[in-house]
């Protein structure tokens with residue numbers, strides 16, 4: 001079963017993604033792109049604290065441990081939280097392309113309920129690129145990296161310039177990020193010509 005709509009089918013001129021030569025090596029932990037990110041930041045106490053690693057090609061793997069703060073129904077992960085875990089894993093593919101891109105479209109299939117305490121084993125891959133459009137897919141498995149698929153997603157990310165954040169973000173957080181040398185370093189890690 002796939003939830004893929006026509007909007008997520010790469011156009012005829014799409015090309016295969018190219019792993020940037022300066023991308024983190026396979027197996028390397030990617031770290032957070034922003035300390036206060038709900039998906040990956042260490043500074044969000046109820047965040048997902050998702051940890052992603054570079055894979056071969058333009059792929060990543062990640063793990064997310066479902067906490068009590070992530071419930072929808074009693075003892076089960078909220079679907080929106082699981083979608084966030086997929087979105088975050090797909091977003092971390094940016095590190096391998098060294099491109100800044102945001103989610104334009106995210107389609108999710110929920111195949112199995114995911115209990116609190118589960119480690120969700122995620123993997124994601126860029127499948128095609130067409131201009132600024134980056135097509136990708138992800139799965140989340142339970143019980144281990146080869147376990148049954150609980151969730152999956154197809155996505156379209158759209159490449160943006162760093163000024164996307166500067167123009168749209170709340171001023172206080174933008175000022176704090178721009179005056180943090182570590183954040184500036186992380187942001188530059190996405191840019192081909194920093």
Ligand SMILES: CCCCCCCC/C=C\CCCCCCCC(=O)SCCNC(=O)CCNC(=O)[C@H](O)C(C)(C)COP(=O)(O)OP(=O)(O)OC[C@H]1O[C@@H](n2cnc3c(N)ncnc32)[C@H](O)[C@@H]1OP(=O)(O)O
Nearest residue numbers: 007033087088091101102103104105158165177178184187
């Ligand atoms: C020192 C400063 C500190 C900065 C620190 C930042 C660190 C940065 C590092 C890394 C960031 C990574 C963050 C990952 C986090 C996880 C991922 C998220 O949750 S991201 C948040 C959720 N997403 C949004 O908030 C997007 C909101 N949407 C928009 O801003 C726009 O709609 C945007 C940028 C997506 C597109 O707008 P347009 O004006 O730039 O471009 P148009 O022309 O509309 O679209 C380009 C192409 O894409 C297609 N497209 C766009 N949206 C589509 C959609 N929903 N479905 C299908 N196609 C779509 C269009 O049809 C067009 O295609 P055709 O070129 O004509 O073929």
